[in-house]
Amino acid sequence: MRVVIATAQVPFIRGGAEILAEGLCHAIRAEGHDAEIVAIPFKWYPPGRIIEYMLACRLMDLTESNGTPIDRLIGLKFPSYLIPHPNKVLWLVHQHRTAYELWDHKFGDMIHFPNGKVVRDAIHLADQKHIPECKAIYTIAQNVSNRLKLFCGIDSSPLYSPPGSAEKFYAADYGDYFYFPSRLTTIKRQDLVLQALAKTKQPVRVKFAGIADHQAYVSFLQETLKTLNLGDRVEWQGRVSEDEKVRTYANALAVVYPPTDEDYGYVTLEAMLASRAVVTCRDSGGPLEFVVDGQTGFVTEPTPEGIAEAFDRLWKDRSLAKRMGENGKERYESMNIRWANVVDRLLA
Amino acid sequence: MKVNWFSPLPPARTGIADYTALVLPVLAKQCHVVLWTNQESWNIEIEKYAEVKSFKPERIDWREVNRADVTILHIGNNQPYHGAIFEVSRQVPATMVLHDVSLHIFVEHMFRLQWNDLDEYYRQMYYYYGEKGLRDAATFTTVPHGVDFEYMSYQYPLTEFVIGRSLGTVVHTRTAFDALNKTGKIPCIYAPLPYPMMPSRVATEDQKWRVSSPQRFNLILFGFIGYNRRLDAVLDALAGFPERESFHLDIVGELHDEKAIRHKLERLDLNTCVSLHGYVSEAELNRFLSNAHIAFNLRYPTMGEASLSQLQIWSYALPSLVTPIGWYADIPEEIACFVRVDHEVEDVLHHLAAFLKNPASFRAMGERGRDLLREQHNMETYVDSLLEFSQMVQTDPAAIAPPLIEKVGKELSEWTDARLGYQDIRRIAAAVKELAG
Known part of the structure; x- marks a missing residue:
């Protein structure tokens, strides 16, 4: 089977969605099919641009390539899943979130433009009209399915995928830091973790890894760090290799991952694979599908105090951190999260 | 909502x-x-x-x-x-x-005063009205007394x-x-301009007609009184009316040229039957309207707009004299007295004489005006229409189409020509249409 994985790519930005597309491509090839990622460049501002990208997608022909039919198109991200194809299957990473749950939210941008509402409504209409064109509708997480149902009234099934290099994760000693590997961006809330550190009673330390979407957020984090006088309790690793990431997970005391309404969140799964407890928040979305509060980590209020309390408990009680981490690993294994399952469903 | x-x-x-x-x-x-x-x-x-x-x-x-x-x-x-x-x-x-x-006047002021860009005003005039529009726009803005604003407003x-x-x-x-x-x-x-019905005004009017029938009748002209309100013609008519002592005219509101009007009152010896009150509070205006028997609401020229003051007149069940142009031209004859632009004095004299002969018929005309107000200028109906229409057009997905069509058209026109096949254009148009619902 010749399969195109259609996604949208913001040039120079790399995150979970890109890893997911690559993982899927690799997994389909591993099953003996031809697969290729077709990434549509995407820019979402000013909002009028979005409509142009949507139109571009609707005008694209991916039914064949070089005279040979493309048997299946798997759509991942808005607006790439609008590309027409007679055998299209959706595996939705997310819709254009600022047109939906982030519309009137502190992370919303579209609402600040005079034509924002018109563009939002067009996105809603296009999704309602073109998503049902798909032969099957899957999402990467229950959280994404819930949103699709809530906003568009469309039913779908979540299809969990393992993180990249899942087989490499291992558990070593429980060290003296929490780990937070992620893009540095407001929606991941690294700033909330810094605020939490300032509230802990224990000398808790956090290692951050990842690069920034915008330099402004880095400056803000540095300023916050200085203001809170956190000094050597924070380490910035920046961009890290896969091996270094796996090693840092393996030696962490636990993992902290408190994004705002995350779609899925590989960090949670990576932590579970490394037998690490996860501290997350009630409004973090995807991680809540995996973290069992008090069993495999803590689900706290999205406040510095809430996270600080979880930090202190794990810091003081290392055996609790260990026990929760091991529970997480067991839970991961019980969920049968494998690429082969994903490929079977998407190519069925 | x-x-x-x-x-x-x-x-x-x-x-x-x-x-x-x-x-x-x-x-x-x-x-x-x-x-x-x-x-x-x-x-x-x-x-x-x-x-x-x-x-x-x-x-x-x-x-x-x-x-x-x-x-x-x-x-x-x-x-x-x-x-x-x-x-x-x-x-x-x-x-x-x-x-x-x-x-027109609004647009010309926008370009000249707000944006300081008369060239764009000329471009727009050319775009909408061609060579003649452009020529007249240039005359209007550069030649004193070349063409007047009434002409520009009407033509363009x-x-x-x-x-x-x-x-x-x-x-x-x-x-x-x-x-x-x-x-x-x-x-x-x-959506006909709305005006609220105020039941409290009815009792006052009844009393007014009972009390003053053997005495003087009150005329009123109110609002901002510029040249277009035809006060000169009203005063000329009143001065020439043999039984003018049967009326008293209250002029309520700011006058564009008060000095000239005072001079005219003096000259026509109208000081005993005309009073100038200037700008007054709403309560005072209500009192004048409550006591009036006829209202003058003449307009020339008019930009054609619906008149809030006419609705206010009808809310007092007042008979009125209007100029049958623009919006006023659609008022049924049994609801207002028409005063033709080129026969103003003659028509005003005629209506005043008719009033003295049969005040009751004028009173009935005022009441028909109030009925019309109730039926056609209902506030609740107006608000319903406005909201319903706004919701309809503002949720119409076609709203995204115009800027998209403009952009696609511009892009295509820059690197294609008529040889681009009909089917290709059709496919693009269909995609735009699809996105626009």
Whole structure:
């Protein structure tokens, strides 16, 4: 089977969605099919641009390539899943979130433009009209399915995928830091973790890894760090290799991952694979599908105090951190999260 | 429902501010209203019905604007009051309520005074009206007494330019509706200008007709009284009326040229039967209207707009003398006395004589006016239509189409020519249409 994985790519930005597309491509090839990622460049501002990208997608022909039919198109991200194809299957990473749950939210941008509402409504209409064109509708997480149902009234099934290099994760000693590997961006809330550190009673330390979407957020984090006088309790690793990431997970005391309404969140799964407890928040979305509060980590209020309390408990009680981490690993294994399952469903 | 309402607010001396004050209590019963203004101050009274937010066109909180379900913008010819609102209209797709049919003066003022860009005014005149429009625009702006504003307003209303970016237009006159609807470019509805019924006014009128029937009858002319209100003709008629002592004319409101009017009263020896009151409070105006038997509401020229003061006259069941042009031309003959533009004195004399002969028939005419007001200018019906229409046009997915078509058309035209096949163009057009619902 010749399969195109259609996604949208913001040039120079790399995150979970890109890893997911690559993982899927690799997994389909591993099953003996031809697969290729077709990434549509995407820019979402000013909002009028979005409509142009949507139109571009609707005008694209991916039914064949070089005279040979493309048997299946798997759509991942808005607006790439609008590309027409007679055998299209959706595996939705997310819709254009600022047109939906982030519309009137502190992370919303579209609402600040005079034509924002018109563009939002067009996105809603296009999704309602073109998503049902798909032969099957899957999402990467229950959280994404819930949103699709809530906003568009469309039913779908979540299809969990393992993180990249899942087989490499291992558990070593429980060290003296929490780990937070992620893009540095407001929606991941690294700033909330810094605020939490300032509230802990224990000398808790956090290692951050990842690069920034915008330099402004880095400056803000540095300023916050200085203001809170956190000094050597924070380490910035920046961009890290896969091996270094796996090693840092393996030696962490636990993992902290408190994004705002995350779609899925590989960090949670990576932590579970490394037998690490996860501290997350009630409004973090995807991680809540995996973290069992008090069993495999803590689900706290999205406040510095809430996270600080979880930090202190794990810091003081290392055996609790260990026990929760091991529970997480067991839970991961019980969920049968494998690429082969994903490929079977998407190519069925 | 939450509604953004961009309009001049009281105490701004414009009928549109008065209109907003009248509509607001009924509107507020149906929805949460946010009044947007660039005025420094407003009557605190309106805050009983709505939230008031300040804006400047170059700095507006779009997040707040986008939180509302619909946005309604009010446009009239007065550039100081509507210039900022028009700037908003060029950015946000909304419903536009036109309070004037011809907007030439507004547009010319926008280009000349607000944007300092007469060249663009000429370009627009050429775009909409060709060579002649361009020539007349140049004469209008550069040759003193070359062409007057009435001619420009009538020949070149520029309404299409003003409504160009709106999603829908609401007009208050049948004529305006016919003109705009003919173009078919933007959805349009005709909603007769509304006025609230005030039952308390009825008792006063009954008493008035009983008490004063054997005495003098009160005439009234009110509002901002400029040249177009034809006061000169009214005074000439009154001076030439043999039984003028049977009437007393109250002139209530600011006069464009008070000195000239006082001089005329002196010259015509009308001081005993005419009083000038100047600008008065609303309560005082109500008292004058309550005591009046006939109202003068002559207009020439008129921009064709619906008259709030005429509705106010009818709310007092007052018989009135009007000029049968523009909006007034559609008033049924049994509801107002017509005064022809070229026979003003003659017609006023005729109607005054008829009144003295049979005051009861005039009283009945005033009551028919009030019936018309109740039936056709109902406030609740108006607000329902306005909200329903605004919701319809502002949720229409076709709103995204115009900028997209413009962009696609421009791009294609830059690197294609007529040889591009019909089918190819059709495919692109179909994709645009699909996105626009």
